[in-house]
Amino acid sequence: MDVEKVLCMVGGSSETSYAANSTIPRKALLRIRPMLKEAVTEIYRNLRLEKMTVADLGCSSGPNTLLLLSEVIRIISNQCLKTGQQPPEMQFFLNDLCNNDFNNIFQSLDRLEESLRAEKVTISVPYFVAGLPGSFYGRLFPRQSVQFFHSTFCLQWISQVPQDIGDKRNGKPLNKGNIYIGKTSPPLVGKLYQEQFRSDFSNFLKLRCDELVPCGQMVLSFLGRNKNDILDGEWSIIWGLLAKSLDSMVQEGLVEEENLDTFNLPFYTPSAEEVEAIITLQGLFDIIRFQPFESNLDPFHDLDDDVVHDNVQRGANCSKVIRSVIESMIASHFGSTIVDDLFSRFATHVAKHLLTEKLNFPVLALSLKKKE
Numbered sequence: 001m002d003v004e005k006v007l008c009m010v011g012g013s014s015e016t017s018y019a020a021n022s023t024i025p026r027k028a029l030l031r032i033r034p035m036l037k038e039a040v041t042e043i044y045r046n047l048r049l050e051k052m053t054v055a056d057l058g059c060s061s062g063p064n065t066l067l068l069l070s071e072v073i074r075i076i077s078n079q080c081l082k083t084g085q086q087p088p089e090m091q092f093f094l095n096d097l098c099n100n101d102f103n104n105i106f107q108s109l110d111r112l113e114e115s116l117r118a119e120k121v122t123i124s125v126p127y128f129v130a131g132l133p134g135s136f137y138g139r140l141f142p143r144q145s146v147q148f149f150h151s152t153f154c155l156q157w158i159s160q161v162p163q164d165i166g167d168k169r170n171g172k173p174l175n176k177g178n179i180y181i182g183k184t185s186p187p188l189v190g191k192l193y194q195e196q197f198r199s200d201f202s203n204f205l206k207l208r209c210d211e212l213v214p215c216g217q218m219v220l221s222f223l224g225r226n227k228n229d230i231l232d233g234e235w236s237i238i239w240g241l242l243a244k245s246l247d248s249m250v251q252e253g254l255v256e257e258e259n260l261d262t263f264n265l266p267f268y269t270p271s272a273e274e275v276e277a278i279i280t281l282q283g284l285f286d287i288i289r290f291q292p293f294e295s296n297l298d299p300f301h302d303l304d305d306d307v308v309h310d311n312v313q314r315g316a317n318c319s320k321v322i323r324s325v326i327e328s329m330i331a332s333h334f335g336s337t338i339v340d341d342l343f344s345r346f347a348t349h350v351a352k353h354l355l356t357e358k359l360n361f362p363v364l365a366l367s368l369k370k371k372e
């Protein structure tokens with residue numbers, strides 16, 4: 001699978017689009033506001049800039065992209081009000097893979113002005129917005145040219161499915177019956193995914209370190225894993241339900257078994273300890289904050305609510321979220337004709353699962369500062 005070509009959230013603003021189904025990362029963005037405020041304020045105060053470059057890596061398309069911009073502009077505006085200084089000119093780069101719906105973002109930019117007016121941002125901050133296509137696993141900027149990087153819900157997407165996952169053992173595919181690390185995956189599958197993440201994340205840190213000015217900062221949040229058992233993580237359960245839905249289609253002759261056997265996700269959710277170890281070993285960044293928090297696959301469900309309300313509706317909610325994220329990958333591998341049926345089956349499996357268990361997962365949120 002060529003991840004850069006195939007990974008793409010559903011564009012536009014229809015019911016199945018990512019824009020209409022991105023409430024979970026939005027909640028995460030609101031949750032990391034204090035971290036964002038701390039990082040941007042420190043950059044503003046310490047670097048005393050006339051111009052400031054900010055990049056959102058993996059911006060996708062939808063309301064969250066603009067939320068980050070309005071947050072940063074508001075923070076800078078408030079700082080200027082306090083200090084009486086002229087605001088810096090802000091350059092925002094919105095980065096994602098080439099198939100991202102950049103047009104949708106550009107067409108909605110006037111909403112940014114509206115939201116700044118609605119929030120009564122007092123000091124007007126000059127800003128410029130540019131789209132930047134390309135993988136964040138490669139260089140995106142000239143050396144030492146960026147003050148602040150942000151990325152929400154992206155780094156769990158690795159650059160490729162680990163190469164050896166497609167191998168056969170005794171004539172059987174190594175990860176038979178799974179599309180990610182699952183309870184029945186051999187330990188080697190977990191190790192291969194873990195190693196791919198380690199290599200990608202180390203590379204990401206090195207590249208961003210090259211691009212950041214000294215003392216530049218990053219606020220990153222991405223999906224993680226609470227459990228120590230790599231074969232039994234929260235996302236192993238979620239993707240396990242999708243694998244079950246695909247398998248039911250194989251049983252009914254709607255999907256080729258061979259197609260299912262060759263489908264594995266370019267995805268990995270690390271534990272907080274794994275992430276911390278990689279950052280520490282590399283030694284390029286100081287960890288300023290590391291604050292994991294819980295999230296839930298149903299955007300309309302309250303985390304603390306233990307009562308199972310309408311599991312069927314909740315199954316449908318969760319299915320819409322997952323569909324908006326991986327429809328393009330499914331369609332590219334299995335063909336677009338299976339998509340409606342697959343996500344309807346998935347909704348049913350999720351609904352059943354929710355009768356006895358939750359679908360919560362941790363989000364790893366951290367702020368990092370480039371060492372001097």
Ligand SMILES: C[S@@+](CC[C@H](N)C(=O)[O-])C[C@H]1O[C@@H](n2cnc3c(N)ncnc32)[C@H](O)[C@@H]1O
Nearest residue numbers: 025058059060064096097135136152153154157
């Ligand atoms: C779940 S979306 C998150 C979007 C947005 N940040 C938000 O909070 O709603 C993940 C995004 O990361 C992008 N992405 C994944 N891997 C990437 C890579 N290597 N380079 C750039 N973008 C990537 C995907 O295309 C997708 O738009």
